[in-house]
Amino acid sequence: MTERKGRTVGGTECSWCKAARGGTGVAVITLRSSKPPNTHRLQTALHKLQNSHPILRSTLLQHTNTFSFLTSPTPFLQLTTHDLSSNQNNTNDSISLSPLQQILELELNNDSEWRDAKRDSTEMFFGSVYALPNNVWVVALRLHVVACDRTTAVSLLGELLELMEEKEEILSEENDKKVKHEASLAIEDLVPREKTKKALLARGFDMLGYSLNSLRLTNMKFCDTKATRFSQVVRLQLNQDDTKGVLAGCALNGIKVCGVLSAAGLMAAHGSKRGSKKYGIVTLTDCRSTLQSRLSDNFGFYHSAILNSHEMKGGETLWELAKKTYGAFANSKKCNKHFSDMADLNFLMCKAIENPGLTPSSSLRTAIMSVFEDTVIDDSIKKQREVGVEDYMGCASVHGVGPSIAIFDTIRDGSLDCACVYPAPLHSREQMQEVVGKMKAILIDAAKTFKK
Incomplete structure (x- = not known):
């Protein structure tokens, strides 16, 4: 069995770990569709992404004021589904928002995993599918910023689109040779x-x-x-x-x-x-x-x-x-x-x-x-x-x-x-x-x- 790999976070990563506990540092990508996503296919694609990029299947460990990554040998992301099809604009202001923006703001403020200082271990990557009124579906990918700057987000979206285009049998193939086991070094190194x-x-x-x-x-x-x-x-x-x-x-x-x-x-x-x-x-x-x-x-x-x-x-x-x-x-x-x-x-x-x-x-x-x-x-x-x-x-x-x-x-x-x-x-x-x-x-x- 492959062992879990780990490393201590760098200085820049550490500052983002502290920032996320206050509300800054939650990265979100939301995608709108007029047809229901194939959740099995989507989760398989996200697991392939986790296999290719160790930081996406890492957990963040906290020891007092220090943090470290612990990378799992296998992908573990589980898509969650939410039915909001009976809800109207659920924001607290009077301005009507598009469904895409509603979910974007909802996910930006869903930082409970990283805000809770009592947790000693938190995941870096979450995925959700929302059903909304008028046959609208929104897929939301939420990541801790230490795992996802803007370049990462662009690459993630591009790779996900390519995976979603693959034939089902190719997408579902297990290819251990492509599995990477350690997160790259911190920028300071x-x-x-x-x-x-x-x-x-x-x-x-x-x-x-x-x-x-x-x-x-x-x-x-x-x-x-x-x-x-x-x-x-x-x-x-x-x-x-x-x-x-x-x-x-x-x-x-x-x-x-x-x-x-x-x-x-x-x-x-x-x-x-x-x-x-x-x-x-x-x-x-x-x-x-x-x-x-x-x-x-x-x-x-x-x-x-x-x-x-x-x-x-x-x-x-x-x-x-x-x-x-x-x-x-x-x-x-x-x-x-x-x-x-x-x-x-x-x-x-x-x-x-x-x-x-x-x-x-x-x-x-x-x-x-x-x-x-x-x-x-x-x-x-x-x-x-x-x-x-x-x-x-x-x-x-x-x-x-x-x-x-x-x-x-x-x-x-x-x-x-x-x-x-x-x-x-x-x-x-x-x-x-x-x-x-x-x-x-x-x-x-x-x-x-x-x-x-």
């Missing part, structure tokens, strides 16, 4: 040492700088700082024509989409505020291609963060601001700050979790917005339709520590589609719909110049 070196004095100055600057950053107005928090989502979508204009503007200005999203967010949040204000933007970058040792498995958390502050005076134009915000990030990355400051930001994140009073109004807000350096490009719409997937959304929760808005952007079939996640009731849905609506208007207006 794979970063080139020369890129993480920092003098003790320099580390002290940087830690002090991050701490002091965070107190000077401006936040969006908080609606309710006392009530229990949960994550909600506003969706930002552009049509193909407007998306082409945005992409053309990015190409002409030598920037990525994260720069223009950051700029639009800053302009929408600053709005009619008077005077000069500073805002924090966190940019998450996938480090896989620059790690020293080749990953034995692509699944896990291998992103790092760069925090930049930007001063807004009012009257900025989108493309100039976009070049400024992207330039600040690009310069920081060129200096390897995503590696050299990794331990500092993880430490400060954990300190904020342990001492909410260190943040404005105990809000646990570390920045006004987070974005990803690279946009996901999804051209698999045809393949998705062939297996019955009509729409999907994916993102992670932020109602513990994190930004006021976390943007998960995808370009699907030529159209920009963003899931904008925020902590409620710290911010209200009406407030966030207004901010995201302003962002959309700013993007559409800026795209006009570059439309052909």
Whole structure:
């Protein structure tokens, strides 16, 4: 019998373990279909994914304040089914949500397994099938972020679609040769040492700088700082024509989409505020291609963060601001700050979790917005339709520590589609719909110049 394999979590993984207990760090992918999924076929496909990626069949063990992975030799995910076909929109606000978004928000806030500090062992991967009114079915995949950054989520979805296309006899075959038995190393064990070196004095100055600057950053107005928090989502979508204009503007200005999203967010949040204000933007970058040792498995958390502050005076134009915000990030990355400051930001994140009073109004807000350096490009719409997937959304929760808005952007079939996640009731849905609506208007207006 194959023994269980294990390893201690790394520094970045440990910070996410602590964050998930407060509500941040639940990754969810939801897929909508108008026909009932074949649950046996789906579970078989998910088991094959667990066989291929050890971290998906791992449990998280807690020993006081330390955590470790224990990997099972066999897959164990069991799909759960829920019949909500008689329920209407079951949210607490007056705004009607699509079934897809209802389930997304429900799963983002289903963190009981990771919130309970008394548990000494928790699984990393869960799957559910929901039956909803009007012959709608939603498949929800929920993962702990230590097992699933955005690159992992994209790969997981792509591999699942391929498996669902396979013939039944091929899908059900047991292929022990493809079973991997150990989760890949933590990001800290794979970063080139020369890129993480920092003098003790320099580390002290940087830690002090991050701490002091965070107190000077401006936040969006908080609606309710006392009530229990949960994550909600506003969706930002552009049509193909407007998306082409945005992409053309990015190409002409030598920037990525994260720069223009950051700029639009800053302009929408600053709005009619008077005077000069500073805002924090966190940019998450996938480090896989620059790690020293080749990953034995692509699944896990291998992103790092760069925090930049930007001063807004009012009257900025989108493309100039976009070049400024992207330039600040690009310069920081060129200096390897995503590696050299990794331990500092993880430490400060954990300190904020342990001492909410260190943040404005105990809000646990570390920045006004987070974005990803690279946009996901999804051209698999045809393949998705062939297996019955009509729409999907994916993102992670932020109602513990994190930004006021976390943007998960995808370009699907030529159209920009963003899931904008925020902590409620710290911010209200009406407030966030207004901010995201302003962002959309700013993007559409800026795209006009570059439309052909």
